[in-house]
Amino acid sequence: MNYDQILQEIYQEIQPYAGQGEPAAYIPDLLKVNPDRYGICLHTLDGQDFAMGDCDERFAIQSISKVFALAMGFARLNDRLWQRIGVEPSGNAFNSIFQLELEHGIPRNPLINAGALVMTDILLSVLEYPEREYLAFVRSLCGCDSIQYDESMAASERDNGYLNAAIVNMLKYYGNIENDVERVLRFYFRQCSVKMNCRELSRAFLPFADHTRAFSFDGTELTTSQVKRINAIMQTCGFYDEAGEFSYLVGLPGKSGVGGGIAAICPRQYSVAVWSPRLNKKGNSVMGLKALELLTTKTAVSIF
Amino acid sequence: MNYDQILQEIYQEIQPYAGQGEPAAYIPDLLKVNPDRYGICLHTLDGQDFAMGDCDERFAIQSISKVFALAMGFARLNDRLWQRIGVEPSGNAFNSIFQLELEHGIPRNPLINAGALVMTDILLSVLEYPEREYLAFVRSLCGCDSIQYDESMAASERDNGYLNAAIVNMLKYYGNIENDVERVLRFYFRQCSVKMNCRELSRAFLPFADHTRAFSFDGTELTTSQVKRINAIMQTCGFYDEAGEFSYLVGLPGKSGVGGGIAAICPRQYSVAVWSPRLNKKGNSVMGLKALELLTTKTAVSIF
Amino acid sequence: MNYDQILQEIYQEIQPYAGQGEPAAYIPDLLKVNPDRYGICLHTLDGQDFAMGDCDERFAIQSISKVFALAMGFARLNDRLWQRIGVEPSGNAFNSIFQLELEHGIPRNPLINAGALVMTDILLSVLEYPEREYLAFVRSLCGCDSIQYDESMAASERDNGYLNAAIVNMLKYYGNIENDVERVLRFYFRQCSVKMNCRELSRAFLPFADHTRAFSFDGTELTTSQVKRINAIMQTCGFYDEAGEFSYLVGLPGKSGVGGGIAAICPRQYSVAVWSPRLNKKGNSVMGLKALELLTTKTAVSIF
Amino acid sequence: MNYDQILQEIYQEIQPYAGQGEPAAYIPDLLKVNPDRYGICLHTLDGQDFAMGDCDERFAIQSISKVFALAMGFARLNDRLWQRIGVEPSGNAFNSIFQLELEHGIPRNPLINAGALVMTDILLSVLEYPEREYLAFVRSLCGCDSIQYDESMAASERDNGYLNAAIVNMLKYYGNIENDVERVLRFYFRQCSVKMNCRELSRAFLPFADHTRAFSFDGTELTTSQVKRINAIMQTCGFYDEAGEFSYLVGLPGKSGVGGGIAAICPRQYSVAVWSPRLNKKGNSVMGLKALELLTTKTAVSIF
Known part of the structure; x- marks a missing residue:
């Protein structure tokens, strides 16, 4: 899979969505961020990573x-x-x-x-x-x-x-x-x-996509079965009352935050983090959602 | 994967659940069925099928x-x-x-x-x-x-x-x-x-698991993308208010009926139908749910 | 109490409300009625009656x-x-x-x-x-x-x-x-x-205001205690989710209909029926409510 | 009206209800009170007062x-x-x-x-x-x-x-x-x-029953119309989700508290306070409710 090219194409195709939506207004500190930022980073299980846009700027993961x-x-x-x-x-x-x-x-x-x-x-x-x-x-x-x-x-x-x-x-x-x-x-x-950038967030989600290595981090140990169950919960509950829509359009377990971040995983394949502060009415990043929809469409790989 | 043996093991391990739950009482005709029936059938994408128990008796798919x-x-x-x-x-x-x-x-x-x-x-x-x-x-x-x-x-x-x-x-x-x-x-x-048996029901769900062949049946044609989206909807909505529980325990898109049937699919792998009329309080088959949980545990394959 | 004069004054003072609100649209037959009708009729326990406006035109009591x-x-x-x-x-x-x-x-x-x-x-x-x-x-x-x-x-x-x-x-x-x-x-x-005019409706409610005579009509017999309890139910429940507002502004037990009619009683004093088809958003007659508010203000008699 | 005798009769007739219900358990201090207390006091507009039972013990008015x-x-x-x-x-x-x-x-x-x-x-x-x-x-x-x-x-x-x-x-x-x-x-x-006894509470409610004297107490002044409106609000909203029941059985504006007290008024007639700590499931005093029901039955005077 040529992820570099895919991230490049996604970047082009989401441009029409730039400027849509508003950043969360009820947390004053979130309004200090440039609302037009967009970054995406993807880590594959074989150890590669791919990034595009504002991937080094930290934001509140909420x-x-x-x-x-x-x-x-x-x-x-x-x-x-x-x-x-x-x-x-x-x-x-x-x-x-x-x-x-x-x-x-x-x-x-x-x-x-x-x-x-x-x-x-x-x-x-x-x-x-x-x-x-x-x-x-x-x-x-x-x-x-x-x-x-x-x-x-x-x-x-x-x-x-x-x-x-x-x-x-x-x-x-x-x-x-x-x-x-x-x-x-x-x-x-x-x-x-907690503030992280897309690289860090994607990296942090990689263990949730990986069923081959033991999940053991600083005293927190999860069995493969437990990791899968966290995936299942993200899949059905990760996007407030837009969980069905995300499942329908994207088809990956994930979690969004009002800071504009979304982290998701494709089990046994990759983890991905995307960030763009402008939100839709349900509190999810407009460009982030679209980017992930394009990602699973272009890779033709989702959990379904 | 030795599905024959897996279905055999499942059959043994669900015996403790026999007799638990009650068949749906609000549809008189459903009460005429022997509540202790249990059947399961699985079709793989490569054309094999595996069956166990009361697989040839039809029930209302509800x-x-x-x-x-x-x-x-x-x-x-x-x-x-x-x-x-x-x-x-x-x-x-x-x-x-x-x-x-x-x-x-x-x-x-x-x-x-x-x-x-x-x-x-x-x-x-x-x-x-x-x-x-x-x-x-x-x-x-x-x-x-x-x-x-x-x-x-x-x-x-x-x-x-x-x-x-x-x-x-x-x-x-x-x-x-x-x-x-x-x-x-x-x-x-x-x-x-509509009345079907486990063999027929499993067979009918196979096309929803198969992204390699065109979905085209008697005038109903679906694109691969549409088939995946039906999977996504089954995943998040297929089990009334036990959809999260099913996703958590089983991890497959599926749909249950108060006749005691459950049909599910493992994308790119197999379809499966299980039937047992005794239901839990949420209206899903007790032995059916347990059988599918064991299936994904034993095969170590789910969508997550 | 000079009810004739009071009804006259009310008629003057509600004119600013003429044309406000809309008749119920979901029952086609109600739209055939002239929406600007207004009638009021009052029966006292001592046998007098007072009327004003369109008191002889029947409307659906709903x-x-x-x-x-x-x-x-x-x-x-x-x-x-x-x-x-x-x-x-x-x-x-x-x-x-x-x-x-x-x-x-x-x-x-x-x-x-x-x-x-x-x-x-x-x-x-x-x-x-x-x-x-x-x-x-x-x-x-x-x-x-x-x-x-x-x-x-x-x-x-x-x-x-x-x-x-x-x-x-x-x-x-x-x-x-x-x-x-x-x-x-x-x-x-x-x-x-059922269609009645204001005279008939007011007359029909008089027995609910009268605790001195037996309530016995064509086989329906109520004790004084039962009549009072019907009053209590009208008081707390007679105006949908505007019952509190009616109690607050008018202070009489009553019941409204989407045909624009309202019947109310002042226990031990009088019954009254008012009709005007234009309704507020809660489904009660705009001029009817105002007329009754003015009635209890001008007579200085309510149940409170 | 011989209120002394009426209070006496009420006292006799509510004895079967003694011991029914439980005092509010979620406020520890309320449990320190003897749950079997019962007191009632009534003030008429012409300046008389009548009392019976534990009328001098203060309780939290809640x-x-x-x-x-x-x-x-x-x-x-x-x-x-x-x-x-x-x-x-x-x-x-x-x-x-x-x-x-x-x-x-x-x-x-x-x-x-x-x-x-x-x-x-x-x-x-x-x-x-x-x-x-x-x-x-x-x-x-x-x-x-x-x-x-x-x-x-x-x-x-x-x-x-x-x-x-x-x-x-x-x-x-x-x-x-x-x-x-x-x-x-x-x-x-x-x-x-705030702690008051039945005498004090009844006395405090008397001005809400009196439309002849100005309501003016320590800087709080209400017009007759405002007093009536407070009555109307007590009537429709004074007893949580038992307001309709109270209106149906008693027919007086009033307000209850989980301390077991109830204060009510009969406009232009009297105010009354009753206290008994055992509550029904809706949080209202069992003996208090019954006493007021008997009061309006025996006096044959309510607002309806």
Whole structure:
């Protein structure tokens, strides 16, 4: 497969989408980023990598961080995890708390905010130094020690994060949060604030595409079966209420963030990260979605 | 892959689940079936087939029929289809009509009842002899001319199908049904009443797993891209509000029916049909689900 | 109280509201009526009556008919009625069926469509000649033998009544309808089609305001306590999701219909009927609501 | 009316209900109270008062405090109040936040928690010394300077008030809270913690029943029309999702609290307060409800 040429073609063909959509406005720090950035990077299992565009500029990974938290928690609790979080798609906007009320505090899956808040609570309970270990895991995945929390963004998100504060209080009301709500919120927003560039993010997702090597990073160990299950959850739940659309158009497990990033994997083939800050109405990167759709069309390889 | 041995092992390992669950009670005709039947059949792309258990007894395919309707409608309307039906998982029980109210009569996807009723309405509008052509398509897929509607079951389901009558009236209220509601209901229940055995059903799904040969059956033609998209929809929406669980445990696109059947495919590898009438609380076959979970575990091949 | 002068003043003061709102468009026959009609009639307990405007033109009472059905059913089942229907306000638009799903087929109260359909089912079960007896009861209440169903309107409403068909099928699904759904719908729409003028409607409501004389009309007998309870239900549930607003602004038990009519009572004082076809967005008569607000302001008498 | 004898008879007739229900368990301090207390006190407009049972023991008024906050806010904002809060019954349990999500942060009415939290926010914005002025208003209404907040109960409720914390964060998210969420919660729970006995509470509600004297207490002035409107809101919204039932059985405007108190008024006749800590499943006092039902039955006077 000539990935260099494919990334080149994709770049040409997504130009008509440049300028469409708006960056997320509810996190002030995100508005400081140039909204017209576009970068894509792809790592294959045989050790090659291909990049195009703004691949060296870091951005806040936001909800993509939920995949890392899921991996850490799943490795430690295994299937006991599912007593506190489901694996079903939410079928509603990413911030809906109606479902929490109907289902008495059990979030639908680990990739919506409610689920990630419970996962954060779990990490606070099982890890000795949660913030430090989370960062160490991410650094280990992408092989880069300079990955950091953006403390200023995390603090600003906490100050304005009323919806997540509502959700975590609801969860606590239903008995599904063990730690202090403020402690949970602080850690959650720090995870969201982690900054990575497309090269680092693609590299960090490569182990999720690789069933040949053991998944073992800084104390987080997953079996092949567990890695596949994380893939399955990304496939059905990774794009808020656009998960079906992504599955329909792209056909890869993945996760998006409101910072404009999307990471996805083609099992046994490659991992890919794309970034472009302008979002559609459902909160997913306009150019990012289109780029991945073109990628699976041009390679004629998806999971289906 | 020694599928014969795998089916044998599966048969042994699912015995502890025998007798668990209950057959669907709301369709009287389904209760006449021996609830302890179990059959499985698998067709590979290279032309082999493997069977085990009650593979020659026909059962009502019920909701599995929605996949055939989707194929027929998608072939004819292509992407215009999505103006009337979505592709997102429903995130609710299979019979919820709350979502219809919230979303003004646009069903979430073609594999829930509301979506299949709209699809039925579409087929009534675009086909000249809808009932005859539907049956011809299914016969052509499995290469068996004796496939029939069970008219008595269809009539009985219509007589007691108050929930589907409620749904189709809601859809009509929102302007998403063109034909007479009674006409739509009659055709819908006839599709559900189609009887096939595991061999025939597995055979009928093989073309959805095969991207090398053209999909062309009795006038219904689908491109490779369209076939993949039907796979994607089965993957995210095929198991009511257990779609995530199925994806998590099995990792194959598929569709279940309350008659106890499940059909699934492993793209580029095989199709499989399993049947056992006892259902779990979400309406999916207990032994069927377990058999497919064991199948992907033992073959170590899934889409992830 | 000089009611003549008050009705006169009201007439002057509501002129600025003339032309506001639109008549109900979903029932074709309602659009044949001159939308700028306005009539009001008031009957006092001491036997006087006062009228103003278009008081002799009959209109379809539509949902006001639900009060008559409630009286007939309550008289016959007494408190057993509440096993099948609640007495709580619905807190949602008049056509919501989400609540039915959440509450498993028990309508919130007898004055929303779902409740009235159950009430209609009850009347079909307990009355020998339901249509004839219903009409006889209404005629007896207002002392006028020429009150009739508008059969053409009833038939036309049935033909287009998809939402009510959805509701009655839902109710049947939950086991809360004993009779054939089509039979229930036909009788329900006949009740809605009853035509009365303001004089007749006001006269028909007078017995609900009168606790001194026995309530006994053509076989329907209610105790004082039952009459008060019907008042209480009208007070909390009579105006769809504008019941609180009506209670806040007017402070009288009453019931509105999409034909533009409103009937209300001031217990121990008077009954009143007002009619004007232009409706606000919640389906209540614009001039009718304003007239009643002015009435309780000018008389300084309400239930509060 | 011989109220002494009526209260005596009520006392006899409610004995079969003694021991039914449970006191609210989610507020630890409420469990310290003897659950078998029962007291009732009634004040007539002509200056008499009648009492029976445990009328001198103070209890936490809890949600009854919402009526006082409504009076203070309504007096100051008049109809501008309704831009931020509705007047419709909620039709759901007292703690539902689904409605907030559907209606974008506008609470249904001022007597549910969400509405009272917005009202608390309003008082924080318009009053100079909110806590002090609130207490002064309540003291002025009942003519007793020893009324106090129970600071310990307020603090304990805040510590465990996750649901209210969720609600106020939701409201803030939708822009309907101006002040700091913690500040709002603290003041809200202090209002709930106010302790009064039946004599004081009945006395405090008397001005809401009296349309002959000006409503003017410590700077809070309401017109007769405003007082009637508060009555109307109590009538339709005062008992969570049992408002219709209370209206049906009792027929008086009123408000209950989870401390077991209920205050109600019969306009132009009397005010009444009853207290008994055991609650039914909807959170209203079992013996209190029954006592008020007997009161309006025996006096044969209600608003209907």
